Amino acid sequence: MKTQETRNLKYRYLLWLYKTVKEEMDRIDRKFTQVEVDREIEKHISRNARLSQIGDSDKFRELQAAWKGYVDKKQADGKSLKYDGKKIKAEYYFTKTKMEAVEKIIKRMFGDKVLKEIKTAYEEEMCKRILESREH
Numbered sequence: 001m002k003t004q005e006t007r008n009l010k011y012r013y014l015l016w017l018y019k020t021v022k023e024e025m026d027r028i029d030r031k032f033t034q035v036e037v038d039r040e041i042e043k044h045i046s047r048n049a050r051l052s053q054i055g056d057s058d059k060f061r062e063l064q065a066a067w068k069g070y071v072d073k074k075q076a077d078g079k080s081l082k083y084d085g086k087k088i089k090a091e092y093y094f095t096k097t098k099m100e101a102v103e104k105i106i107k108r109m110f111g112d113k114v115l116k117e118i119k120t121a122y123e124e125e126m127c128k129r130i131l132e133s134r135e136h
Contacts, residue, residue: 011114014106018118021099026126028092031078038071
């Protein structure tokens, strides 16, 4: 096999590895980043709720409680995926270490610039997926 073909195969494999491992990491880590944002939303709603202006304040409180329950559940789900008590779960740590290895290999074989390009392409693809998703 020609050197360029071999290089291309390695690049594509590392690109695929980056994508799949990063998706695994994001599936867990996004719970924590989302909870952080969700808690800010929760605070804003609580601080700015003017119940005297709301026609059905009981319904508002119900919605507010449902949001809090949703965020609490998301936080608990995230913790259960990442932690085993106070220690990091073996599966999460393995995936994190694998991600570090993939990034290190990309840098060694192709350089920092290519790793940055792959990271950028991944982020762009994830944003594109979000923007193109449709409500059913």
